[in-house]
Amino acid sequence: MAGGDRTPAGQRVWDTARELFYREGVRSCGVAEIAERSGVGKPSIYRNFGSKDELAVAYLREKAVSPKEILADARAAFPDDGRAQLRHVLAQVATAITDPGHRGCPLANAVVEFPDRAHPVREAAEELKREYLDLFTELVSSLPVEHPENLAYLIQMLVEGAHITGQIFSPDWSAASLVDAADRLVDSYLRK
Structure with missing residues (x-):
């Protein structure tokens, strides 16, 4: 999902995932950890990004x-x-x-x-x-x-x-x- 199309919850997920992926690695961060740290439920993560892989690919393209x-x-x-x-x-x-x-x-x-x-x-x-x-x-x-x-x-x-x-x-x-x-x-x- 493009940056301007994200919900507020999606933006929190995005900000959290970007930080975790870079600091700790993509594989070491699960959807549960991203959900917990962003305060957003897993269903909302999947609604905004489809899958963890899609979130990771978006992260790489942004970096x-x-x-x-x-x-x-x-x-x-x-x-x-x-x-x-x-x-x-x-x-x-x-x-x-x-x-x-x-x-x-x-x-x-x-x-x-x-x-x-x-x-x-x-x-x-x-x-x-x-x-x-x-x-x-x-x-x-x-x-x-x-x-x-x-x-x-x-x-x-x-x-x-x-x-x-x-x-x-x-x-x-x-x-x-x-x-x-x-x-x-x-x-x-x-x-x-």
């Missing part, structure tokens, strides 16, 4: 910033500089990694939680991740590099790794290393 918006923002900030556009996007990721309360990428977290590739939550997370890979492919395709698809895939791997190492070691170190590693990677793919 994923539109790649089209990201690209438009980067191009507006640096209209004639593809390399600066890429750095701009990576700097936004780096900033997110250092935000207090950051618990990693919600899409990657969902992929780990749902190993069955046919599960609707996993399918939604993978679809959204592919959109980000397409974003990086488009960004690096404007650069004078060899094998832009390969380079984009490697940059996506760096992004995923930075989210994880930020959780394990240091968010600041991971954020700074992401931008530096991507610069070095792009340099290694420049046409000679």
Whole structure:
């Protein structure tokens, strides 16, 4: 159900589920817990969202910033500089990694939680991740590099790794290393 179409009870469920899903994981939060914490009965949850899976997919779609918006923002900030556009996007990721309360990428977290590739939550997370890979492919395709698809895939791997190492070691170190590693990677793919 679209955000503007939710009942007040549906909005309470939405706010509660978003917080719990990100902080504790989608699988660990049952409908009973969401109902208890939001003060909304289970029937109302199902009326507003259909199922927990539909609620989780809506959560992932809301957490994923539109790649089209990201690209438009980067191009507006640096209209004639593809390399600066890429750095701009990576700097936004780096900033997110250092935000207090950051618990990693919600899409990657969902992929780990749902190993069955046919599960609707996993399918939604993978679809959204592919959109980000397409974003990086488009960004690096404007650069004078060899094998832009390969380079984009490697940059996506760096992004995923930075989210994880930020959780394990240091968010600041991971954020700074992401931008530096991507610069070095792009340099290694420049046409000679």
